[in-house]
Amino acid sequence: QQKVQQSPESLSVPEGGMASLNCTSSDRNFQYFWWYRQHSGEGPKALMSIFSDGDKKEGRFTAHLNKASLHVSLHIRDSQPSDSALYFCAASPLTFGDGTVLTVKP
């Protein structure tokens, strides 16, 4: 079964800092990655998707995909306390990473 390895398990950054999250797929046939964010007590919400090699920027969020290495990353610049949440990557609706807990300290 396709697997997605996500790292780190947890991450703490100061307010205004850069947060970097990573995912690697075990299946070369993946078509895309989605990043989801889940605040406490809520269901996950989609942040952004990436289908092509390179960078995709949406506001403070930048996703980077390297299909050759099956790796995707999410970078959050100017991190805010409201960014504190659980972040998941997904290579399909059936395959999610185990999540990264991001804490942004004021």
Next chain:
Amino acid sequence: NSKVIQTPRYLVKGQGQKAKMRCIPEKGHPVVFWYQQNKNNEFKFLINFQNQEVLQQIDMTEKRFSAECPSNSPCSLEIQSSEAGDSALYLCASRRQRDTEVFFGKGTRLTVV
């Protein structure tokens, strides 16, 4: 904001009891997913539907869970005989036929005592 509605938000059952939860997917979303999120935040796909038909499900779902998505009624997920290990957040999600983005509800938190 997601319009996937899940009820109840919280459910407490004794071991061996049935536990049933419901989900109304977003309008126009024929594909529905159920997931289990454990206390370590790990996601496990359980089953998915397209309209009323089961597309995929894992072994655990086949054996102890029953799920359906009847037309004009909420989808449901039922655990036939709850076990302590079933305590988790159960998330329902839906998407349009050809989209890749999945929209989640807020979940039903099941506690088996």
